[in-house]
Amino acid sequence: MKEIRFHEILALIYRLALAYFFYQVARLLFWFFNKNLIPVEGIGEYLKLAYHGIAFDTTAILYVNSLFILLSLIPILINTKKGYQKFLFYLYFITNGIAYSMNFGDFVYYKFSQARLTTAVMNVAQHENNIGKIFFTSIAEHPFVVIWFVALIALWIFLYKRVKVPIQKPVKLIPYFIFSTVTLCLTALLVVGGIRGDFKHSTRPINLVDANRYVKKPSQGNLVLNSVFSFFRTLNTNNFREVHFVDxxxxxxxxxxxxxxxxxxxxxxxxxxxxxxxxxxxxxxxxxxxxxxxxxxxxxxxxxxxxxxxxxxxxxxxxxxxxxxxxxxxxxxxxxxxxxxxxxxxxxxxxxxxxxxxxxxxxxxxxxxxxxxxxxxxxxxxxxxxxxxxxxxxxxxxxxxxxxxxxxxxxxxxxxxxxxxxxxxxxxxxxxxxxxxxxxxxxxxxxxxxxxxxxxxxxxxxxxxxxxxxxxxxxxxxxxxxxxxxxxxxxxxxxxxxxxxxxxxxxxxxxxxxxxxxxxxxxxxxxxxxxxxxxxxxxxxxxxxxxxxxxxxxxxxxxxxxxxxxxxxxxxxxxxxxxxxxxxxxxxxxxxxxxxxxxxxxxxxxxxxxxxxxxxxxxxxxxxxxxxxxxxxxxxxxxx
Structure with a gap:
């Protein structure tokens, strides 16, 4: 049944799965570039840290892809047409490409900050008028970071194009819209839960501190995190809160x-x-x-x-x-x-x-x-x-x-x-x-x-x-x-x-x-x-x-x-x-x-x-x- 939009949903799942895969690749490279600062005892411990990182990757990926998900599922009849799919392609790679580059910046930046990228860097950057010069100097000094980024984006594009959405025109509009609405509602619920890191009302959304729940050494928390998560989670945040522990x-x-x-x-x-x-x-x-x-x-x-x-x-x-x-x-x-x-x-x-x-x-x-x-x-x-x-x-x-x-x-x-x-x-x-x-x-x-x-x-x-x-x-x-x-x-x-x-x-x-x-x-x-x-x-x-x-x-x-x-x-x-x-x-x-x-x-x-x-x-x-x-x-x- 064309009204069920089976191919579109599978394609969306596949495209989001690609983001998870490449975030794990970025995590591995981040550790490779900074392994002297983040001690990991063997493959087993690394895989455990990477597994716990999925929750933080989920938040980052859903932050970045919220609009893409909405436009992929919204029932406007032209979703499967070639022009619309091309539009989704560019939206996906512009947003994900910019976000993904944050992880690569941390391959180098972490050596100096020893913390994942946060909006604190904006507080420094806003006072500088030589950011462009610093950026290009860093690129010249670390060309392999750029090469890795370009190569992985190219592979990502190649894999994305391997799954195409066939052109389909719904015949029965009422079932089409009902199915689409139900799908959007369920997806919205999943996205909210994924961004929060939990569906429990009593649990606050996960933040940078939560990465330390899964590590033996504090520095490993930066391996559980990703730079997109840490940046977005510190946007418009203010962790200054009055507390009362003692008289x-x-x-x-x-x-x-x-x-x-x-x-x-x-x-x-x-x-x-x-x-x-x-x-x-x-x-x-x-x-x-x-x-x-x-x-x-x-x-x-x-x-x-x-x-x-x-x-x-x-x-x-x-x-x-x-x-x-x-x-x-x-x-x-x-x-x-x-x-x-x-x-x-x-x-x-x-x-x-x-x-x-x-x-x-x-x-x-x-x-x-x-x-x-x-x-x-x-x-x-x-x-x-x-x-x-x-x-x-x-x-x-x-x-x-x-x-x-x-x-x-x-x-x-x-x-x-x-x-x-x-x-x-x-x-x-x-x-x-x-x-x-x-x-x-x-x-x-x-x-x-x-x-x-x-x-x-x-x-x-x-x-x-x-x-x-x-x-x-x-x-x-x-x-x-x-x-x-x-x-x-x-x-x-x-x-x-x-x-x-x-x-x-x-x-x-x-x-x-x-x-x-x-x-x-x-x-x-x-x-x-x-x-x-x-x-x-x-x-x-x-x-x-x-x-x-x-x-x-x-x-x-x-x-x-x-x-x-x-x-x-x-x-x-x-x-x-x-x-x-x-x-x-x-x-x-x-x-x-x-x-x-x-x-x-x-x-x-x-x-x-x-x-x-x-x-x-x-x-x-x-x-x-x-x-x-x-x-x-x-x-x-x-x-x-």
Missing amino acids: ESFITENIKPYKLYHRDGVDPKPNIVIFILESFGKEYSGAFNKNTDIKDFVSYTPFFDSLATQSLIATNAFANGRQSIHGMSSVLAGIPSLKDAFTGSPYSNQKIQSIVSVSNDMGYDTSFFHGAPNGSMGFLGFGNILGFKHYYGKNEYNNDADFDGIWGIWDEPFFQYFAKTLNTKKSPFMATLFSVSSHHPFKVPEKYRGKFKKGPLEIHEPIGYTDYALKQFFETAKKMPWYENTIFVLVADHTNQIGYPEYEKAMNRFAIPILFYSPNPKFNLKGEVNEPSQQMDIYPTLADLMGYNKKIRSWGRSLVSDKKEDYIIVNSSGVEQFIIGNYIYLFDGKDFTGIYDIKDLGYEDNLLGKVNTPEIKNGELKSKAWYQDYMDRVINRKLN
């Missing part, structure tokens, strides 16, 4: 969101110079790896290592986010990035107490330097929120002869510009510089080709170049009158490429160096902090050293305070991660998904449900309390 008295006593440090006799006030170094992970520095027992370790930062011997260094420090803007908010304002980044949220435009506001309150001149085009990375906008009085970017540098062609002014000349500009300032001043050169596509100036160690990773050479730029900066600065009474802070914004297995461990993917240096002996910035620390500790440490004897809002702690303060280290890999005492806690905003010994940085042995000591119970309460306080302060604009 406010517990937060006041255990989280201590307000700190007060007393330091007398800080006169004259020290200048503060902060270097936030692009991708300058702990892995690249010898001074921060003396105790890691990595065989045949190689350092790419000779100057940084030498400076560390004269400084106070945090040897067990972690970033509070994965992107540059997260590093800025964590270092300067003590605000980390959770599953959703504060800086990309509707709540970021509020009054925020920070080292910038503290400096302004103390009469400092405050400046932010970034060699990229003004506004890049969102730094200018967020800098304005924090209250920087001056912003110096590529526009102010005003010499494109030193432009690297993609990101901004090369570090060496821009660091010199930084030193000379500071020399025009009246003390005391607080200045922050965000470097640009140790960044993809990992180039160094032509005149320095061959000067720095290349190493096995692309980033090693530009790390050496930025280290050299730091050396040249200090050579210039130490001749200037403000130098002797200055506190310098050097810290990475986040990590990047990984060369040693030690840094493939989940928590160590946040491992960064933090260094405090001053030529003024009165600040006594010498030695090592071996306890876990974080970017959020920099703001209270500096407020303490500056003699700011007022309360500050801070989730970090001063690393130079005489009084003992407990640490709560916070960051997120899709679920929130807390280091408290002797354990690491993974929390999804509602439930704990993992508890690990502090030495188990690779999350090998999940203690959740196995060990339930008083310390763990207290750690769970503190994790929830911290999360509650964070949400309350962000949502209710209490960050000042």
Whole structure:
């Protein structure tokens, strides 16, 4: 019976099945390109992860193909005609082709973000005017990704055309329309259930966190996911929600969101110079790896290592986010990035107490330097929120002869510009510089080709170049009158490429160096902090050293305070991660998904449900309390 539309329904099922097949191919390729970051123990475990990925593929495929499904089934009598089928062909491959390319972008992007593509990338992209150049540079550097994409799309088209819908004209219109309507209704029900990931009314739609239900190690969640799902699921989302786990008295006593440090006799006030170094992970520095027992370790930062011997260094420090803007908010304002980044949220435009506001309150001149085009990375906008009085970017540098062609002014000349500009300032001043050169596509100036160690990773050479730029900066600065009474802070914004297995461990993917240096002996910035620390500790440490004897809002702690303060280290890999005492806690905003010994940085042995000591119970309460306080302060604009 032509009215049943048997061939059309089978063709639609076949075409959707092709999408499932090619999504699994993309998953396999994604793992192949990133297998050093996503450990899988054998074929059996991979197949299990791929199987659980079908639910997430279903959501993505139905998101992308909803219109195609509707137009394939809608009863308009011309569905089987050649022209209409050709229209469906183009609709199918335009929508699926664009979506499918997202997975291939993650073959490369994941190495740097270590998270599937989300709309957070749009928050970064909207501040850039060199996206096209970055895109084509990436294509040139990774041609096999493009070749795979083109080859698979070609195969997909070939297989699609193998099944054709014969031209049929319904004779009996009433049965035709009744059957079509019933089919559409049933299909709509299946599509809604497929997009939600479940038909149960009581179950919320699946999201990125749900991928972690099926994995042994958190990084495997990215293999269960696909990039289309993660992108669509974060469109127009806002995971900031007020929660209530504990009483406010517990937060006041255990989280201590307000700190007060007393330091007398800080006169004259020290200048503060902060270097936030692009991708300058702990892995690249010898001074921060003396105790890691990595065989045949190689350092790419000779100057940084030498400076560390004269400084106070945090040897067990972690970033509070994965992107540059997260590093800025964590270092300067003590605000980390959770599953959703504060800086990309509707709540970021509020009054925020920070080292910038503290400096302004103390009469400092405050400046932010970034060699990229003004506004890049969102730094200018967020800098304005924090209250920087001056912003110096590529526009102010005003010499494109030193432009690297993609990101901004090369570090060496821009660091010199930084030193000379500071020399025009009246003390005391607080200045922050965000470097640009140790960044993809990992180039160094032509005149320095061959000067720095290349190493096995692309980033090693530009790390050496930025280290050299730091050396040249200090050579210039130490001749200037403000130098002797200055506190310098050097810290990475986040990590990047990984060369040693030690840094493939989940928590160590946040491992960064933090260094405090001053030529003024009165600040006594010498030695090592071996306890876990974080970017959020920099703001209270500096407020303490500056003699700011007022309360500050801070989730970090001063690393130079005489009084003992407990640490709560916070960051997120899709679920929130807390280091408290002797354990690491993974929390999804509602439930704990993992508890690990502090030495188990690779999350090998999940203690959740196995060990339930008083310390763990207290750690769970503190994790929830911290999360509650964070949400309350962000949502209710209490960050000042």
